Every structure is written in structure tokens, then in C-alpha cells.
Amino acid sequence: MKKVVIIGSGIAGATVALYLEGQADVTIICKGKQEESNSMLAQGGVAAVMPAKSLKKGQELDNEASHVADTLSAGVFHNQKKAVEKMVHEGPRVIQDLIDLGMVFDQTLDGQLDMGLEGAHSHKRILHAGGDQTGHQLTCFVHGQLSAVKWMPNTFALDFVVEEGKVRGVSYLDADNQRQTILADDVVLASGGIGHLFQDTSNDKTITGDGIAMALRAGCDLSDMEFLQFHPSLLDGGEKVHSILISEAVRGAGAILVDENDCPIMVGRSSKLDLAPRDVVSRVVNEQIQAGHHIYLDISRVTNFSQQFPSIASYLKQNNIDFEISQRIPIKPGMHFLMGGVKTDASGHTKLGNLYAVGEVAFTGVHGANRLASNSLLEGLSFARSVADAILLDKENSSPNEQMQQVSQSSTQMHLPNRADLVKRTSDALGIIRKPKSIRQFQDWLSTFDYHTIDQTCTNRHQIETANLCLVAETIANATLARTKSLGAHYLLPEE
Template identity: 40%
Template sequence: MTKQRVIIVGAGLAAFVLADRLYKEKEVVIITKESIQQNNSLKAQGGVAAAIDTNDSAEIHRQDTMKAGVQYNDPSAVEVLTKEGTERIKEWIHAGFPFDKDQYGKILLGREGAHQKRRILHVGGDQSGKYLVSYLQEKLRKNIMIIENEMAVECIMWEGRCKGINTIDNRDHYHSYYCDHLILATGGCGALFETTSNDRTVTGDGIAIAYKAGARIEDIEFIQFHPTMLKQNSKGHHFLISEAVRGEGAILVDQNDIPFMAKYHKDLDLAPRDVVTRAMVTEEGLGNQVYLKIDMIEHFSERFPQISSLCEEMNINWKSGYIPVIPGAHFLMGGIQTNLKGETTVPGLYAVGETASTRVHGANRLASNSLLECIVFANRLADWLIKKEETTSIIQASRSYNPSTRECIDLPTIAEIQAKMMKYVGIEREEKGLKKILEWLRSYQVHHISSITDKFYSKKQIEQLHMTTVAWLIASSAIERKESRGAHYRSDYPSKNDEQWGNRRIIRTFQQKANINVSNQAIER
């Protein structure tokens, strides 16, 4: 029998965990925008959270996740994450994966903000994502097809079902790939912002593609800003200073060496990320410079080799005991709505990892739950796809074509999008600024374009189209949510958990009519 073909768009941890589970059963193809070395998973420093210690439990981990998410999480999703997460990590341990251990062979467990217990497993000190992804990439390199340097453009739809994906390569040649199941594992949208920890390729492509295919997009206004990125003179990507550094005792201070987090939260420097981030913004507004004081951490370069090396590359003297830090866009809690098996609202289309909204993170992600989410929900999706033996239709041959003519389109530059998103849809938001960016985005009238492939835009133009579409989705959702909750902070609606909102979610689905005033829905889960 012909094997089912599964195409996975993306090359992070979720993509490779899924491919690892499927390649013996299915024909697996991974397509990635640029190199497989360019994704957020490889940059993950802190590690993966799991309740494996005898004084910890999945229930305590569940409580911490719900609290960090301001109780906006789906409790059933959180229970899946914490219970199955513990079992999946134990499987990795039993398989011999080299998590960091002490001199007696016991796995070292770190602690990060909003965790009651030490439960963060790490590899290579602060290089956990790199080790996890590289391990799977090396294992699968000869067992699956990997297509690099092709950006996903839009789904191939047939009778309401997703049947494949159109892509564009670095020469602006188009390609069509057909499959039984298409999985989007493209990460979040951090590169829409001027200051971010994300790889520059993470521009929300999967979200834009799913939206145009008719899938539901939800909770996209909830974007987490990480408080501690290495402050540089240049704008753009900033290297992350892992929360694990504060977990080991580092504290935030101003230029006079005065700690300030006691003014903002009882958990001090290990308060939830949104609290720490806004505290830093407040201090900067008072004219203070913010530093991470690390001189209390013994053997810092051994515990955090990547961070100390990055500081040295940037001519920052970490040995002085102080590292200059700045907040930046880090993680998307919402995204493409899925059930707990990874299915979207479009048949044949699935999503996993940061691009998916399983509702597990609520309004604010708990530190080090992101890699765990990739592992748990990629395995759940694999379990579901393995059961689906029948092919949905005859797979057509893939095709490539080089258009002779291309349409022109007026688009904002990437730098313009990033600057305006940071200014108006960043750490603190208010109606006046949101209206400004929405008016600006609507002037380009791109978020209602139903088809991209037949216009034959360039790869750069399509990336701009995706970014503009996702920017509109975020800004229009942010202006509709008139409350402050978790990572979504409205300075004009500062009260948290407004009772009139409850747990209503803002859902967006694509409207086929060329109408820029797309209607919004707020639904009760």
C-alpha cells in the first residue's frame, strides 16, 4: 500500500518530534523557510519543565501553569501538558538523553519564575533547545525528506479540505506539494516586533496561511515579552538571558545597584514575566538603567556557557557582575485554534507548537513550558495521525513553476512593521495607539486578499504580506479586548480579569468578501 504523505512546515522541536514518531509509518516531508538551523527551538536556553522530582507532582505543575496563565488556560489542556509531559520526559531519560547531572549522576533541576519547585531539566547548561533539536535532526536526516529555503505561501484547498501547500524558493520560483495531512509548525510571530528574542524568520507565516485557509485564529493578542534580553546598541534580534539565571539567584538592579522588584511583586525577581517586564518599563520611564546582577552565581561561565560567550562577543564584561538587559517580544500564547489532537477547524490541516493555540498557556506562559508543549502535543498529533491509515485522495505529483510576470503591490517595509508593532502593540497598549496602527495597516488592504499564489509575488513580498496580515490580526484583537490580563496590558483598561469578560475569547476567521472591516467574535468557551 502507498504510504500516506505528511508534510510538516517548520523545523523546530515540534516538527522533529512529530517526524520522529511518524517516519516509519508515513512518508514525511519537512519544508522550512530557510535553514533547519534557523528556528526558535534551537535558541531555547532555560530547558524543559517537568515534575519528575519526588517532592514535585503534575498537580503542582498544573497549579503553577494555571496561575501564570491567570486562570485563562483550558484546565483540560493543562492537565494533558503536565501529566503527559512528565511521562514523555521520563521516556527521554530512560532512552539515555543526556540531561545535565550532578557529580552523583542525579539530574540537575533548575527553578524559574512562578514555579513552586525546581523542575527545569536542562542540557549543556543553557543550550537545552540546541541539544534537543540537534539530536532529532541528526537522527532523522537520512529517514525523511527535508526541503530548505522554501517559504510556505498558502494552502492548496479542494472542496473545503487542505490538500497541500504552495511554496516559494529563494529564486522566487513557486512549488506545489500535495499531501494527505499538512501540519503547520512554523512557530510564533516574535519577528513582527523591533526587539525580540526570536529568529528573524519567525514572522507568523503559519498563522497567516491558516487564516487565509479559513481556520480559526484565537487569543493572538496575548504576546509574552521576556524581561531579560541582552541589551545591545543595535535594534532587532537580542540574545536571551535565560530566566534560569534569576532562578539561580540573579536579581534586577538599577544603575545605582538598587534592587527594585520588591516594589512590584511578592515573588521579587521570579514574579511572572509580564509583571517583571512592566516593572522594567516603569523603571526605565523613571530614567533608570536596568541590569541583571549575577555576581552571586558561582561558576557562572560553566553554568551558563552560551550566555557568557555571547556577552564576550558583544564586548559586554559579564565578569563585572552586571549584564545590561532589555525586554522584548518572546512568545505567542494564542495562534491557530486546535483541539488537543492538533486538528484545526479546516479538514486536513493541523498545527503544533507555538503556532497552535491549545489554550494551555492562558494569558501568560509559564517559563520552560514551551519545549514541553512541543513534545507533548507533537506526540498526541502523531498518535492521531498513525491511526488514520486511509488516504484521503490520490496524491498529485508535485510541480514547480517560474512565473514570467508578477503583480505589483504596495506594502510596508519589514522595518516599518516592526517599529510600529513595538510602539503601538508592545508591552503596554492603549486605544489611541491601536487605532493608529490599524488605520495604517488598513491602508494597505492586504489582510482580506484571498489568494496569493496567482499573483506571483516575490518571496520578500509574501513575507511582508504575511507579517502585515498577522499584525492586523494582533492589533484588531488587542483593541477589542478592553481589559488587562496576563501579557495583554491595556493602560486605558488597567484592571485585571474584568468580570464582564470572564473567559471570553476573541476568534477570527477569514471573510471572503473584500471588506477590511472584518467582523470579530468573542465567544465563551
Template identity: 40%
Template sequence: MLNNNTTVPTYDVVIAGTGVSGLYAALNVDPSLSILIVSKRELELSNSALAQGGIAAVLDRDKDSREKHIRDTLIAGGYKNKLEAVEVLVDEGPRDVRRLIELGVDFDRDSLGRLHMTLEGGHSINRIVHHKDTTGLEVVQKLAAHVKNKNNITVMENAAIMKMDKIDGGFCLGILKDGGLLNVCSRYAILATGGIGRVYKYTTNSKIATGDGIVLAHRLGAKVSGLSLIQFHPTAFAAREERERFLISESVRGEGAYLLNCRGERFMPSYDERGELAPRDVVSRCIMEESKRTGSEDFYLDITAQDPEFVKKRFPSIYSKCLAEGIDITKDRIPVFPCQHYLMGGIDVDTYSRTSVGRLYAVGECSRTGVHGNNRLASNSLLEALVFSRRAALDISERVRNEENTLRPRALFEMKKGKPLPTGIRSEVRSIVQSSFFVNPNFDAAKKGLARVCELDDMLEHTEFEYSLDLLEAKSLVKIAKLILTEVTDESFQL
């Protein structure tokens, strides 16, 4: 912590979020700088920790090439990707994967000790390294262990950023912690707050994915775009009630599983020559078309033709989760259906993760690097989190070395008393977005939903409610819904 003769805690860098991008950024900032990491819940709860498949990278240049990975990424993204960002991702990604190995991440290996690389939809070759089917959790746990051992890093768990404003030389943040509001100042800020999945009724995202960082950046005047670029994963476990649906990894199809309709028929080859290994958006739309054709939403993933012991060893988490639902994936078909999964849009950044607001950076799913275009290629997300968070950290470190500290710490925020938040706002918003834009948009529902969301947004912005985590997340979800539906109802979206 810097000594500025002030009672306001002051840091060189504040990082919001503790997924892979937030943790890796912290480890790459110059260790002479003070860092505060703010985690809305416990340190290891994030969308990153739920990532199953792995990390895509060109690690075997005898069989793979940067050109192939770039091409696969562009094809999956509908050629709407930012080429410069894709080239940075593919060229620099392998060094970050190797760095993870140095940090102790235990990627699976074959009998000869070589990294085991699997195949997923949209990839033309096996290039995805993984830790069984819990890659994200393995990476998060290993990074978190290193973060906890760094003397220059302070971790604040169960804390939420309610307010954020620019001040001379940096930022002031109002952090909700233990029922009070703590003012903290920093020279730089990195938003690593993840996705927006909880704006949907059904999502694979964790409970913290409410778009808080995107809304903070938007309020600061940062450019935000592409909020309607939402990826629906084609194979989430088709639970009947649960809001958070666990994923059946793309790598299950990469290891030979087939998609079947309600009649037990394989249908993907009739829609696309790539079959089950077409990109996610293609498979999701094909499922919706097949649903119309058959009049049923019953779909299954079948990997029963593979060796049972291989399946259990390769997918232990998926096996145990399905078994808890009464499905033995070595014998039974897995009920699946598309579900909200990922956001390709977000806070606009350059290739060093710099936003349009000075000293503010955004990394991971809350950012829009342009890497993914209109649809993310499987297992490029953890790679993006690594590459661009490292570049943000190094850019900040270089800037600090070459500038005078002009931060003037001061407290801007006070805990407010107000009305209790009405119940049901978040549930209403989720229903609106789910009915307005799921795989294919419903323009009439979106127009009607936008009008209602605007009413809720106006009410939340102009009524004094008591500060709470519920208020923060309600405001975030309403604002995110407004941004999504504004794009969906725009005439250019419908063309």
C-alpha cells in the first residue's frame, strides 16, 4: 500500500475479478507495485473455474501452425474478428500455456509424457490442452495459490464495487464490504469481472456473472459494444428446473459423441458437413431447426460407443455430475439443449487491453478484444484471458516506471440509507431476455421487453435504495438487458 499521508487505502492497481484473467494479470504486474484484488464472492468462484474443455494453442508446430489456428478462429467468428488481435492471441498464447506449466498447472499427458491434446468443434486439428474436464478450476486454483503468496498483492473477498469515479491521477472506488462502504483509490484499474449470464433465465455461468464491470465502465464513459453477441452453447445438461446448468463439454463430441434427436437419430450431418464438430453457433441453430422439424425439445448426446473406462477417466466431473442426475454416460444418452454460455461483446479494448478511458483496462469475458468475432471458437476464451491480461499488466508496469505519481487520493462515496429494493426485478429481467433473444431473436418480444427494461432502469437510477449486493446486481442486470435489447431491436441487427 502506498504512503500518501491519507486515511484512504491507496494502491498502484486495483483488479476487479478473480477468474483466470484477474489472477494472471496480478501475477504479471511488476512485483514492486501494490495491488488490490476485489472478489465479489470467494476467491475461486468465477466462470473461469467452470471451464471444462481446455486451452487452445499451437504447441506442436510439426502438426499444427499459427495459420491453421488463425483460420479456425476466423471461420468460427464469421470473419468478423479483429485480425490484429487474433494474431496476438495465436502468436503469444503458447508462451502463456508454457508459463502455466511452470506455475504448476497439471495438464493431462499421454503414456509417453507428452501433452494430451484434444479436439473440439471448429478446430481443424487436435490442439487443446486440458486437465481432465476441469481445466478452468485447475488453472484458477494454481494461480490463486501463487497470488496468495505475493507480498505485494492484497485480496479482498466477498466485496463488491458499488461505485467508481475518475480522480486526479487515477480512480476512487466505493467497495461494499461487511455492510459498509469502503473508499479505495488506485492509479490504475483492471476490470476482470466476467460475463453476463445471469441476465438469462438459464445459463452455464456462475452466480456472480451479472455484468458489473461492463456497467462500471459504461458509467465512466468507456466504449461498450456488441452486447448482443451472445454465444449459446449447444450442449448444456437439460435440467428441468435449475437456473445454472452444467456444461457437457465440447470435448465430449471431440472424443466421438453423437448428437441425437428425440427419435434417437443423428441429425447434424444433414445440416452441416462438419457434423457435431461444427462451431457452437452453427450446432445451436441446427438444434433449434431440428426442434421445429420434430416438434420436440428432447435432444441427446451419446458417447456410449466409447470405452467406459476411457470415458470415466477423461470426463470424471461430467460423469459424476450426470450420475447424480441419474444418468450413467457410459450407458445412457445425456439429455442436452442449448443454453446461454458466453459474451463476445463487452468493453472495447485495444491489443494491450486499454479501454477508451485513461488508466482503465478490461480483460477476459467483460472485454471486447475482437478476437472472437461473432462467435467464439471453443477453448479460445482461457487463452484470451491469459494473453491479454498479461499484456495489460506489462503495459501498466511500463507506464508506472515512466511516469510521476499524480494520484490525489480522496473519499468520494458514503453509505446511503434508502428504501428496500423491491423483490422480483432480476427474475423479471431474466424472463424478458430469455423470451426476447435465445439462439434466434424474437423481435416483437425484444421491442416490448426493451420498453419494460427501460422503465426498470429509470426507476433504479432515480430512486434512493439502500446499498446492497442485491441492488448492485439488479442495476447491473437491468442495464445489461437494456444494452442487449437496444442492439437486438436496432434495424441494422435485423438485416
């Protein structure tokens, strides 16, 4: 039986493990707790064209071609169409597998799937679970199916163990911050994105671009790193309140974006108004805030808000954010999702043998220049099954050599910036609106530090995270200047 190590406990990594259950010896490395991942925070749902028999009577019939078209349109046709078609076609099959195992999505009174609408979708095709708790319920359900998996919580993956172009294992800091190595026949990178490279983010606290940095140090190819999605509606509750996501589904249910004078801000900015693609809405919100306005979600048109969005309502109440009387929620944009990542084929293979990537850390080409709402969980689910299939099809057992070396180990002391300074400078240079001069100044500043290899004596997690963030920031800055024309979420102003 093959030994497989999965880095990341979100929906992508967990679903790979689910399809390997009983057919491989699987270990899942979790940087924090098992339940700490972006997938657990996903509110909006899963976009999927489900069979007509699953839908309530009278609902307008959807089709795969429409979902593909919406995905391509949101991605400004920078997507890889075949990858999009694969995701849209295979995703519902994985969802049905989960339903057959007992996963319960929200239903109508007559027991049919209750599909919702979100920005830039032409049809109601969003499955929810627990209202705005879809990611949490879905990920917990998959975790609950993994009876044979070995979990390694509070384990910080550092680098891959590589021999002759093939990954043979992973070096890591264990829960006691001791350096260790685990060998494997196959390694699946499912570590998520880069959210905490920015001041405002919807991401889990563990998301600091570690998987991207590991892949870079190992020599993997990356693609589309300039395309970062800033979600238009993070809670703006002040410095002491964590900025949770206010789901796109809230606007799908009727909420609109307004300023402090209750003037709608999307009128005249897009024919789709408040349900325009996220890059469009984020730029408008950012523009209004820069002009001195305060922006809110007007929820007065949302029926039974607290019942539809129980976790959001609960969080607002806990933090004394008035929304029941005012019918407004203060919002701001923030870093949400990385469209680029580690380049893979349709089965998750990377440039390095025995290394797969899946989920947000991977570049499959499905999102293009801007991700369509609720396609992230779908991507994780559909490509996870493909990765598991590829691992099982490859019968090779690699028999790792215990003397193999780890990637990028160095005895040289790292020279790192202050984390807060790095995050602020990155946010200013590589945020929603980008200026070539500011990016070059940021590159010059970064070049004064040493972060390309991890000091083999370092066991300080904060320092290693900072080194990883620097490497990711450098990569994004380079990609941003290389694409000289704006496209989708990459909005570059002309040279001054």
C-alpha cells in the first residue's frame, strides 16, 4: 500500500484522503489544528449544476454550458477552457458522492436542493449547508469520513525532500518545534493561499503562503501569481474586531452596497450592479473608501437575514455591530483568494515527480483573471478526486532513501523584515490598485533582505512564515510588472 502525505486539512486535501481511504496509507499534516483552514470559513456555498430531479419544482433549469460561460466571463477569458469544463462536469459527481455518504445540503420544504444565486452567475446553482456555514459543515463531514487517516496537527511543513527530480517526503517542525522528516511515495500539496501577506484578509490565521514558498524553493513552475482576488465585503468593525467575510450570498439574497448617505454605489458601474464580478465590485468599494466614504451592505431587502445567515448574524451580535436596527453592515475589501499557484496538469501533477497540488495552492487554469463566486470549493472537490485517481493509477512505490537531502537547507542566517512592515508595504504595492513605480520601490526594499532559503537551525515559526511571505511577495511583484496591461483582478495603472 502506497504511503501518501497530504499537506493541508481543507476541503481539497481532505477529499483526496477520502478517495484514497482504504487504498493508501494517508497522513495529513496540519499547520495548526485539524479544523483550521480556509475551507472551514467558506460561507457562500458550492457552485454546481445538479440534476433536474434534485431541484425544486418550477426552478429554471441550469446547464453545464452556462456555468462554463459564467466562469469564463468572470475570468475575462483568461481561463483554460478544458479545465473549466472538467471542473463543471466532474464537480457535481463528487457532490453526489458526498450526498450518498450522508452529506446534507440545505433543502426546500419538499426535500429538494435549495439552490442560491451569487454574483456573476446566470442561474441559481449554489448549494448551501447550514445557511452560511457551507464550508464548515462540508469540511467537517469529509473529516468525519476519514477513519483510517493519521492526523499530524500543529505540524509546520518546511520543505520537500527531493531525489533526482522526485519528491520523496517532507521536512517539518513537529508540535514541539523539533525538526523531523516524513518519507512518502507521493506528496499532495493542499496548503491553501497567501492571505496574511495582506493587512485585510478573509483567510484563516494559518495561511501565510507556506506551500507556495515550498514549491518555489523546490523548483516547481508557478503561473498567474499576479491575479489576486480581493473580496469586496469583509466586515469593517474597527481595529479590535476580526474582519470576517460577509458572504456574496448576502448580496445574492438582495443586499446592496451603499455609502453613508444610503446612495447605491454600483449604479452605473456594471450592468450586473451589486452582483458584478468581485474584481469590479472591489475596485468600486476601494475607490469610494479612498474618496472618504464609509461603505455598507444595506440588508433591508434580505428576508429573515439572521435565519438565512446565522453565523454572520451571531458574529455581528458578539461584536456589538448594530445591524438589526440600522439594517446596515459596515464593509471593506480584503485579500481573499489566489487565482495563480503551483502549475499542474488536469490530474494535479506538478513539475516534480510524486508531487501533486490541489485546491487554492494549485494553478489549474479554471479561474482565469478573476474567480467566479463559489467555484473554490468546487475546484477543491473536483480536482481532489482526479489527484486521488492519479495516485492510485501510478503503481510505483518509490522506496525513499533515508539519506536524501532536503530542499534549500542553509546554515546562513536569514535577514528578515519586520512582519507588520512587510504586510503594510505589500498591501500598498500589490493591492487592488497597482502602480509600477510603487512595485519597483517595493522590490528594491525586499532585495535588502535574505529569505530565499530557510536556515536549517531555525525553529522559530514566525521567522519561517516571514521568510515564506517575502518569497511569495517577490514572486507576485515580479509577475505583476511582467503583465503590463490590466486584466481582471490585476489592475495596473499606467507609468507616471
